[in-house]
Amino acid sequence: MEFPGLGKRCGLLECKQLDFLPFKCSHCELVFCKDHFMPDKHMCTHGSVSVIEAGEPLKHYCCTHDDCSTSSSMEMCCKVCNKHFCLHHRHHGCSDTDQMTRDKERSKWEAPKRQFELAKAEADRQVDASLNRAKKKESLNKTALKIQLMRLKGKAAGSKGILVSDRVYFLIYPPLTFPQKSKAVFVAKQWSIGRVIDSVADICDIPNRNNQTTATKLRLFHHHDGQTLCTEMERKLDELLNEGTVMDGETLVLEYVNEKDHDSFCLKCLDQYKD
Structure with missing residues (x-):
């Protein structure tokens, strides 16, 4: 049985093959078979067609x-x-060098690394030594402070109305203008710093003119570094104890200062405060 209306014949004169699935050239719009539908296969004459020649093989x-x-x-x-x-x-192996040359080059590149490792090891050793000295010094200071506190409790002077549980003990060095020996005192931890200074001055029999505006003031200083105990006279001693600013049994210096002077917050020549 024939189907004369089914399919198309190839537009190439030399072919004319009947193709049931023909291809249409997008340039000349003629119908071709699968073997001749490419422009270079049927010598397409459309003006815009440019045949790409095969390139050189890879x-x-x-x-x-x-x-x-x-x-x-x-x-x-x-x-x-x-x-x-x-x-x-x-x-x-074309660029390989002898073993001696390779060892020299390797040693050259590894030298900075070895220097860094040595420097790091030395720095770590110094840091460890410093920490050990600090720990040892801190331990000795705490031990010495405990021993001094025990001694102060046996001879300290203070108000008899202060409960034993509220007492804080100090070894006080008087001002340099008063040639007296250090004295053990105790005060109440609930007192303000201003009241502590007043009580210490009274116990040590040191003239106190802190209530006079133009007079030099009495202040307390740490004996180990000369720093002032506190510049705020209304602060409670208990606060300083909790902060670790001052320790029970510590050695303090009572000295006159001019608050207008910038050096009034730190004492110098601490070696003069001794018995």
């Missing part, structure tokens, strides 16, 4: 290493011998 570079047949489309030449080698044989 080059393949074979590895020059013995017993290697690997090829690649990219040439990778050795900088020394200028021969192509595959990735597997790129380190083929």
